[in-house]
Amino acid sequence: MRVQPFRRARGYQSVSTIAETADDADRWFIELYDQHRSAVFSAALRLCARWADAEDLAAETFVRAYRAAGSYGPERRSQMRPRAWLMTILWNVWRNRARTAARKPPPAPLTDDVDLADPRQDVAEIAEHHETSGALATLLNQLSTMQREAIVLRYVADLSLSEVAAVLGIPEGTAKSHIFRGLAKLRALTRGGSYA
Amino acid sequence: MREEPLEQQLADLAVDAPADLIDRIVARWVTVESPIGELFVAYTDHGIAYVRRHGAEAAEEFRRRFQRPLVRAPRPPAGLVSALRRGRSSTLTFDLRGxxxxxxxxxxxxxxxxxxxxxxxxxxxxxxxxxxxxxxxxxxxxxxxxxxxxxxxxxxxxxxxxxxxxxxxxxxxxxxxxxxxNLEELHTLARRGIFYVASDTTGIVCHPTCRHARRITPPHRKGFRTFAEAAAAGYRPCQHCQPAPTVATPAPGLSRDEER
Known part of the structure; x- marks a missing residue:
């Protein structure tokens, strides 16, 4: 099942409409950004659970993607699966950061205190957003790392099972079981917990 | 509340990326008039990053140096045009990362x-x-x-x-x-061995082009070859142009390889 359309904020201007003078690689990149910015940002947000960190993570992912694609040439660019490729970069950036952060004491625990809302959104929107996704997003953090990452890639970033496996560097069967167990745990948590 | 399938609820966790995320990824560019002709100016969310004369090579060189996508901006960033007109950049910020x-x-x-x-x-x-x-x-x-x-x-x-x-x-x-x-005047002074100009009414010594040096009337102008000579003659350094050599204490943590 392909569940899509990402929410479009009002007055949101597509970047490709303002990129009229970019060169080929830049035009390709801007299109890539327009198509996948929400998937990348959403996955980043569910990974690190903080709005500001997610912005950092997503921005760095795209900058790295641009630098990597610089040497690719049009043929390779047209052949790759862009979303899975972006997610692989995102995961690498995230792991590198987690490793760096682990070497120094973290500024604050990364557990239940989930900073979900864009600080700039208006209050009504935040409230609405909290009702629909806040509880679930918090439950997501109670899964094991592998289950959470597999589920975020599969459903939030909307990758296929084989792509999820490729990004996480695990066999498909393993990815499938992480997703299955993760979903089961989430169901149990929603039934037994504050969601009722 | 009607329960949606869990998969759909998870898909609904997707949010739109913030509108200004793009500014942290791409650089913008504009061309602006300047005293030396049309300039190519590229900037990021951190500030102005690159200025060259307008031409195809400018954008090429930017991409090579900064490795960021480049998108044309509809108008120059705030303060740029007036900074060029007034020759003052105190209101601008610069992106000097790298x-x-x-x-x-x-x-x-x-x-x-x-x-x-x-x-x-x-x-x-x-x-x-x-x-x-x-x-x-x-x-x-x-x-x-x-x-x-x-x-x-x-x-x-x-x-x-x-x-x-x-x-x-x-x-x-x-x-x-x-x-x-007035570079010619600076040059003439230099040929006469004068690199610092002092006023014998205020007792202050300046660089020759300092605004305070320029208003010293000719009868009161004194020239010096070095700051040390002026200091020995009892002059104190101008606070505006700061001609005094700072005491060369090596700052902590500054090593030679910092120049890399």
Missing amino acids: LSDFQVAVLRATRTIPRGEVRPYAWIAQKINRPRAVRAVGTALATNPVPVLIPCHRVVRSDGSPGEYIFGAEVKHRLLHDEGT
């Missing part, structure tokens, strides 16, 4: 030189506490990513000749002339 600490220090010191005045390369070296790195200062300025706005053209040779410039010595000379700097 430069060495040494070059950033050089550019920061250069930025304090006001319109209409010039300073020797050695003054910059003094000011950043690296008095022997005069030649390195020249190199750092030669690769200034944001010329005109960070006024590296206001750093000249001690003998009053303009010295090198990214856009050529000729352009440097013209820029300074447009700003009302």
Whole structure:
């Protein structure tokens, strides 16, 4: 099942409409950004659970993607699966950061205190957003790392099972079981917990 | 509340990326009029990153150096046009990420030189506490990513000749002339062995192009070859143009390889 359309904020201007003078690689990149910015940002947000960190993570992912694609040439660019490729970069950036952060004491625990809302959104929107996704997003953090990452890639970033496996560097069967167990745990948590 | 399938609820966790996320990824560019013709100016969310004369190579070189996508901006960033017109960049911010600490220090010191005045390369070296790195200062300025706005053209040779410039010595000379700097006079003084000008009424010694030096009336002007001579004669340094060599105490944590 392909569940899509990402929410479009009002007055949101597509970047490709303002990129009229970019060169080929830049035009390709801007299109890539327009198509996948929400998937990348959403996955980043569910990974690190903080709005500001997610912005950092997503921005760095795209900058790295641009630098990597610089040497690719049009043929390779047209052949790759862009979303899975972006997610692989995102995961690498995230792991590198987690490793760096682990070497120094973290500024604050990364557990239940989930900073979900864009600080700039208006209050009504935040409230609405909290009702629909806040509880679930918090439950997501109670899964094991592998289950959470597999589920975020599969459903939030909307990758296929084989792509999820490729990004996480695990066999498909393993990815499938992480997703299955993760979903089961989430169901149990929603039934037994504050969601009722 | 009707329960949606869990998979759908998870898909609904997707949110739209913030509208300003793109500004942290791409650089914008504009062309603006300047005293030396049309300039290509590229900037990021951190500030102005790159200034060159407008032309196809400018964008190419930007991509090579910064490795960021480049998108044309509909209008110049706030303050840019007026900064170019007034020759003052104090309201602008600059994106100097990727430069060495040494070059950033050089550019920061250069930025304090006001319109209409010039300073020797050695003054910059003094000011950043690296008095022997005069030649390195020249190199750092030669690769200034944001010329005109960070006024590296206001750093000249001690003998009053303009010295090198990214856009050529000729352009440097013209820029300074447009700003009302009298390089000829500086040169004439230098030939007579005068590098500091003092007033015997105030007892203050300045760089010759300092605004306070320029208003000293001829009967009260005194010239000196070195600051030490002026100090020995009882003059104290101008607080505006700061001609006194800073005491060369090596700053903690500054090592030689910092120049890399």
